[in-house]
Amino acid sequence: MDGSNTGKSLARSYAIGVAALFLLLVTVSLGPYLGIQTRAQFREIEASWLNYSGDAGKKGVWISSIRGYLGYGGVIHDFKNYILRQDPFCLDQTRVQLEQFQAVIEDYLAAPIGPEERAALEVIGATVREYEVKLPIAVQAAQEGWDVARTDRLVRVDDTAAIEALGQLERLWQANRQKSTERIIQAVGEGERLIWVGFLSVVSLVVAALTLGVLFAVLLLDMRRAMHRLADELRVRRRLETSEVRLATAVEQSPATIFITDMDARILYANRRFEDITGWTRAEVEGKTPRFLQSGDTPPEVYREIRESLARGETWQGVFRNRRKDSGSYWAETTILPLIGPDGTVQNFIGIAEDITERRHARDQVVRAQKLEAVGLLAGGVAHDFNNILTTIVGAAHLAALDAPAGSAIAGEIEQIDIAARRAQSLVKELLTFARRQPGRPQPTNLTTLMLEVTRLMRASIPPTIALDCCDGVEPFIVMADPTHLHQILMNLCRNAAEAIGGASGTIRVSAHAVTEDLPEGLAPRPDGWVRLEVTDDGPGMSADTRRQLFDPFFTTKPLGKGSGLGLAVVSALVEEMGGGIALDSALGTGTTFAIFLPGAREAELESEAPPDEIPRGRERVMLIDDESEVAGTFRRMLLRLGYQVEAFTSSVVALERFSRRPRQYDLVITDVVMPGLSGEELAEAMRRLRPDVPIIFCTGYAPSGITLSGPAPDVLDKPVDPALLARRVRAMLDTRGA
Template identity: 60%
Template sequence: MTSQEITTTRFYNVGIAALILLLLTVMLGLYLGGQTRSQFREVEASWTDYDGDVGQKGVWISSLRGYLGYGGIIHNFKNYVLRGAPEYFERTGEQIEQFNATMAQYLDGNPREDERTALLAIQAIIDQYAAKLPVARDAVARGLSLEQVDVLVAVDDSRAIQALVDLEAVWQTSRAISTSRMFAAVDQGQTLILIGFVSIGLLVFAALSIGALLIMMLRDMRGSMSLLSDELVRRRKLEQSEGRLASAVEQSPSTIFITDTRGRILYANRRFAQLTGWTSAEVEGKTPKFLQTGDTKPEVYEEIRKCLGQGKEWHGVFRNRKKDGGSYWVETKILPLIGPDGTVQNFIGLGEDVTEKRQAREQVARAQKLEAVGLLAGGIAHDFNNVLTTIVGAAHLAALDAPEGSDIAMEIEQIDIAAQRAQSLVHGLLTFARREPGKPQAINLCDIVREVTRLLRASLPPTIHMTCADEHGKFLVMADHTHLHQIVMNLCRNAAEAIGGAEGSITISVTKLSQGLLEDQKPRPEGWVQLEIRDDGPGMSLETRKHLFDPFFTTKPLGKGSGLGLVVVAGLVEEMGGTISVESAPGEGACFTIRLPGTSQSEAVPEITAKDIPRGHERLILVDDQPEIAATFRRVLMRLGYRVEAYTSSVIALEKMRADPNAFDLLITDMVMPEMNGEVLANLVRDHRADVPVIICTGYNPSGISIQGAPVIVLNKPIDPLDLARQIRWALDSAKAHAATVPAGAPT
């Protein structure tokens, strides 16, 4: 054993001995103090008992003895019976009242059971005397003989005398006990005084012993200080080195955590706490399993365990969970820490937050997807709308010839519904790609709801019931008719698909909201109109609602959904200046709430019904490179009374117009044609006749149309024949009205 170890051992031995002596001294002092205080309390209690309870009872007993003895109640009562003097009667009555007061005090003083028995016996006898006192007064007043009076008022007071004797015996016993307690407490106090003197001697001895031990300890400490000085210098250098390492780890921009060989976390740095939200104290002793989001496959964790078991490091990317429920992406490297003996002692995990990098890549990928959708939409819009135009036109012609209410009429209506749904899909693609702007106007939202429900009811299964709470109301909003139709159609169709083949219902309601109800929106004098589409389908989880409006996100099976419907709806609502929200929970259905700006403007011209189709007899020239479209439009317009010449070549149509510019009253032309597009054709025609009305039909117009002269009418394919007829009539009538106001010979 070295000298330092010997010194340290002696230091501890001396310290332990001094501590034991000190503890013994303190314990002895505490014991003596406690015993002394206890004896003083005993003396005080015994004296209180002797002087208080026992002494007071002695006073009461003495009073009772006086009331029962000579000159007391019994004595005065008997003197009144013998002598009949009134003073004896009055004195007896006063003494009975004093007796009762004394007896009440005694009974209220919580006497013992034997005392209470004796007191009640005495009370009973005195009560008899109190009851006999009026009888005695009456007998004396009547002048009865002593023998007669004695018979009437005779009382056996032997029980009272015996009870008083018993009561005095109890009191004497209590007094003797109190006296003995007092003497015993005094004797024990004298014993404690003796023990105290002995203890003082022991304390002096203990103090001297502790002093000697302290001197020995100081001597040993001087020797130890010199040995510890060098040790402290070495440790200070080591601590500085460890402090620099700990500071570097704590301030590292990467997350760092250390676990034992069983995966329990021993340390986590500051960056880990900042990124995850869990403090180091909260994660100590836990495994990193609480960070898992469920995105990582079990095979990956098995690979980690295998690599670490072989002493190799593992590198990969995790999507981890934060304390607040959010998530983050971290590029992680996990490696074993090898001890001096070559065994794995700990594992360390190093992580770099790559959330922003991944989000940037996802945004680029999303932008590329959007661009691809835009290119796709522009590529198919023209051709697909041409096909739909033919279908819509042919369905209209067939509907004119079909008997009303017949099976063929219903089938034709189904064809029209399918064509309009296809048109809605094309509009959705174009709108999503921001390639088809809307034309806001004052529209009654209830008209759109009625139109959509009419179209959907024919295609919904009989198990789904659709109701409109405000079907005949009038709520005007500023919106594009086509876009508004698309919003309601998409949401209703989604609700129907969510219900599927089960029994269910879809409820549509439209209400007017005052500006005070919308705290999150700016106040508007015209207010807001709220559209609610509610279904009792299976509902959605919280995770599904988070991604509901993300592009290409869908819960439908592969090939059943594009993931663009709700994205288009959200984009259209935002473009109209409104908001969209959804409330849903699994098993509780879903409710989409849309709030659109109301308007005080006049309602737009309502759609013309089949009975109000405007007709005419003017000559029209029709140009479209698709023969089926040209033929369909020609048949429709000829059924309306117009004289129509149709051409599939824009060059031939231009030559026809140049040959005789006044031969035709209106030009109807397609926009995209191989030889010459509709814009060029219209400008060349107006070079020869500036006042000719022009209607351009387009399936896709990304850059707008610029034509000289009067404004032209642009109709988006597929064109409803009713709308085409109305626009033709309006254009012809406007041209005639303009010509009537121009003076003869003036340039047009």
């Protein structure tokens, strides 16, 4: 019994020992197994994380850059902007971005990629190369002035495949990132499963190996906490990555330029807007101070103020005119502020600038408008008195010329007086016209006759080294324009051409011909056609910068006191008022050609004029009123020489009193407009009430508005009045009354 019990005990002990040994072996083997599996899962997580944050990250940057070059502000955008605007800056940007795009494609192709990614990159590269191949065609179109539609047909590129390929790249990249994320999640899940297996194993083996089990349980619990921490960190990192991408996108797409510097003001970062506005790339500006942006307009004390403000930890705000890489400039409203670290110290500086160039231009336009208003007030104030003086000079010169022997020295001097007076008259009309104080009266005008008249006047006032060639003997060209304004246009263009040639030898050619094609933009064919008036000189020509500002008011290349800067601005305003257009062809060293397109008119509409040498005369009685005694005396002497009986008055009140006594005694009334007591209009209305049919001619040095008068329409002459024109208008009014 005892032996059997002992045997049973031994057997039981043996069984327990075998079981304990088995459990021990299981425990010992389970530990390495779980450790090996856990290490494998950590390696899987590590490999997945490296793939997630490394290779896929680089591809994301490359794909973002490719999208930028294909999108707004990229290669295609700048290429099309160049086609539409023909702006050299867009051409330069296109070439720079083509080089940058090629660099990104080469980096991407050098990386380990799949066949689908390689095929998509080749499609995108081929599309951009088509733009690069067609870039010379666009350049040639800009140089030769092709029509935009024609250029677009020649350079159009179908970029649909490139857009689809870019979408394919993004899908492949997103799929790769998704796959890496799933690998990480799967590895984390597998690790958690192993943790639970180990935990249950320890619980089942706790009786046999309590100490080992406790220690192993503690170890597994620590591992579990580590896995949870890793999972939490992964989620936090994903949120941070999303936030960083959002912030980076906002900074990159910001409409303001943003750059960050270190404490020594060396640039560490600049956004895309900075590159677009300044023309410098990030690689070119990194490590440099913003000194390369300085245009020289800002005083040194301003930069000293900036340094002192930043040293105190304060924000500085101001406006700079910065320099671009292409030597151009732009205005930037800038804010510079210090970036404070967690310890309260300044670690970096950030500059944020808004391009306000257009706003500055608008402000300059307001200033220019105010200046023009001042010119208008000045012109209106002096025109009346100045034109009265010129009227006396022109009239006296005409009367003196009648008594001077033909071809004598005194006749030549009188002609010079007449030319000088007419040039002064032209200057006053420029001011009045530019200030919109003297509207034009379009009428059919013989352009050929006017060309010959202007060239005759110009020949007497330009140096003998300049030849003035006018197409004499050509067919008459009839245009619909104000003769006075057309005279101003021709005088201004010829005078500018002579001043451009200066003291050198040269030639000025004035010509005209009818045109039906090659009209400037905005001009359409018309039944009476167009006439192209050309003024060409072989002077030094103009630079591109001068051509851009040529028609701006007050812009002049002449020395101080040699030019008002209004001549070509007046020409532009007058041509626009006539409904015509201007074309300019000039370059340095090739001379200049101004082409003025004027609306044509039928010759049958041209008013018949007496030949220049036939001045009509008469014996009728004329009442003459002008508050300037010199003007009244000059007009009286001219009319007396023509045979008329003239009563002259310097007081409108006295003249009305004399007229009221015998209204039928006078055949014609000639009166000034601006006079003390009664104005010319008030005087004429009072005379018309006494005699409704009396013919009236207004002679005015400055008419601020249209003259309205009851009864037969009056005639209006601008001072200074050409004596021959006065004689013809007087005769015409008297003959109309007789008819």
